[in-house]
Amino acid sequence: MRGRLLAIAGLVAVVASAWLTSGATARPSATPPLTIYAAASLTEVFKALDGAQHFSFAGSNALETQIRNGAPVDVFASAAPLNTQRLFKAGIVDKPVTFTANRLALIVPKSNPAGIRSIYDLRSKPVKLVVAAPAVPAGGYTLSVLRKMGLSSVLSKVVSRESDVKAVTGKVALGQADAGFVYVTDARPVSDQVSVIRIPAWAQPRVRYEIAVVTKSPNKTAAQAWVRMILSAKGQTALKHAGFLPLPKASS
Amino acid sequence: MTRPLSRRRLLTVAAGTAALAALPVRPASAATEEELAYANFAVSSELLLADLYAKALAAKVVIGPGQAALRAGRRAAIQHAGALSGLLTGAGQDAPAAEDFDFQWPAKAFHTPDATAATARVVLRALHGAYQTAVVTVSEPSYGIVYTSLAASAGQQLGALSALGASGVVEPFPVALDLESASDTLEPYLG
Numbered sequence: 252m253r254g255r256l257l258a259i260a261g262l263v264a265v266v267a268s269a270w271l272t273s274g275a276t277a278r279p280s281a282t283p284p285l286t287i288y289a290a291a292s293l294t295e296v297f298k299a300l301d302g303a304q305h306f307s308f309a310g311s312n313a314l315e316t317q318i319r320n321g322a323p324v325d326v327f328a329s330a331a332p333l334n335t336q337r338l339f340k341a342g343i344v345d346k347p348v349t350f351t352a353n354r355l356a357l358i359v360p361k362s363n364p365a366g367i368r369s370i371y372d373l374r375s376k377p378v379k380l381v382v383a384a385p386a387v388p389a390g391g392y393t394l395s396v397l398r399k400m401g402l403s404s405v406l407s408k409v410v411s412r413e414s415d416v417k418a419v420t421g422k423v424a425l426g427q428a429d430a431g432f433v434y435v436t437d438a439r440p441v442s443d444q445v446s447v448i449r450i451p452a453w454a455q456p457r458v459r460y461e462i463a464v465v466t467k468s469p470n471k472t473a474a475q476a477w478v479r480m481i482l483s484a485k486g487q488t489a490l491k492h493a494g495f496l497p498l499p500k501a502s503s
Numbered sequence: 504m505t506r507p508l509s510r511r512r513l514l515t516v517a518a519g520t521a522a523l524a525a526l527p528v529r530p531a532s533a534a535t536e537e538e539l540a541y542a543n544f545a546v547s548s549e550l551l552l553a554d555l556y557a558k559a560l561a562a563k564v565v566i567g568p569g570q571a572a573l574r575a576g577r578r579a580a581i582q583h584a585g586a587l588s589g590l591l592t593g594a595g596q597d598a599p600a601a602e603d604f605d606f607q608w609p610a611k612a613f614h615t616p617d618a619t620a621a622t623a624r625v626v627l628r629a630l631h632g633a634y635q636t637a638v639v640t641v642s643e644p645s646y647g648i649v650y651t652s653l654a655a656s657a658g659q660q661l662g663a664l665s666a667l668g669a670s671g672v673v674e675p676f677p678v679a680l681d682l683e684s685a686s687d688t689l690e691p692y693l694g
């Protein structure tokens with residue numbers, strides 16, 4: 252009799268355990284995925300961090316415009332504080348926070364047909380240069396680097412101004428341009444197709460990424476939790492592994 | 504229109520940062536990009552130099568007159584960075600700040616007075632070389648005066664390194680460096 256009771260108790264425990272386990276795993280799918288608008292340079296790292304959300308990656312300026320025009324978005328991650336701060340001032344997003352930083356680099360195709368070894372070579376060699384458009388954060392940072400180094404004259408060699416930094420990376424990787432300015436993190440996924448030419452530390456712009464929850468998000472609690480995840484050790488480690496810089500000293 | 508240089512104006516330049524701030528430089532917004540490129544490099548390098556002196560003082564391996572030389576060098580580097588930052592902000596550019604960098608030093612850079620002097624010499628020579636070239640590159644005479652003053656200070660600091668006990672090095676013609684070469688020399692330290 253005692254043996255039968257123990258067997259029944261054991262069965263109940265197994266069934267209860269299975270029910271609880273299935274409940275625990277089913278829970279995330281019950282939560283609707285967030286809609287996250289993010290700078291194109293965050294494509295690989297955000298997808299790797301959380302593939303369950305709906306992402307839209309593009310130039311931060313284009314995403315800002317869409318959010319301003321009422322696109323249904325929960326979280327916005329921008330490659331420049333300018334875009335998030337403008338939306339914050341308009342009451343469209345909650346207070347943005349800085350969550351990572353980056354550096355700019357010059358990339359050339361592996362075959363390097365123009366023979367570029369240094370950013371200064373852009374002055375003297377005939378090159379087809381591709382950059383992001385000035386309104387795109389990467390484009391603005393490019394202008395800043397060239398101005399700081401006294402090299403704005405090389406802009407006369409620009410053959411294409413792209414709508415986001417991934418388009419710049421793509422054109423150089425495919426050999427459609429001799430050189431392009433991108434973030435160092437953009438060069439990593441195509442490291443077999445491009446070579447990276449370092450930009451001096453003294454000429455680097457302050458590339459700061461900000462993230463904010465959209466004020467009218469219907470999933471605000473989940474959106475806030477997602478932002479916290481990006482700021483957590485897990486999120487920061489993933490960003491670091493992707494080549495992003497740690498939180499800047501002033502904002503950490 | 505540029506006024507001719509008077510002895511008084513030159514002495515004003517030599518008087519240090521306060522005088523530097525009062526230099527009759529033309530409005531910074533009219534500065535050329537090349538003039539500002541040297542200023543951008545120089546601010547970063549002077550911040551690097553200030554960090555070097557601070558680390559050398561913190562290491563406490565240099566004593567006596569050498570320590571005084573380190574303190575004076577640090578003061579000068581901070582004043583230079585501040586004055587050059589003013590030129591940049593006046594031209595509408597963001598001046599580099601110490602928090603923009605993660606300065607890197609060789610493991611034993613400050614273990615002995617000799618090592619400290621050797622590290623400082625690398626940084627000072629690059630700065631001195633860049634300032635020499637800046638003097639002849641800039642189109643505005645008042646900027647030339649600034650860079651001449653900065654080159655002289657870098658030369659004085661190189662001389663003061665002998666106070667660290669290291670053998671003095673007197674070069675008859677210190678090498679002038681273009682911005683690219685000076686930048687390449689300091690890049691490993693700027694992080």
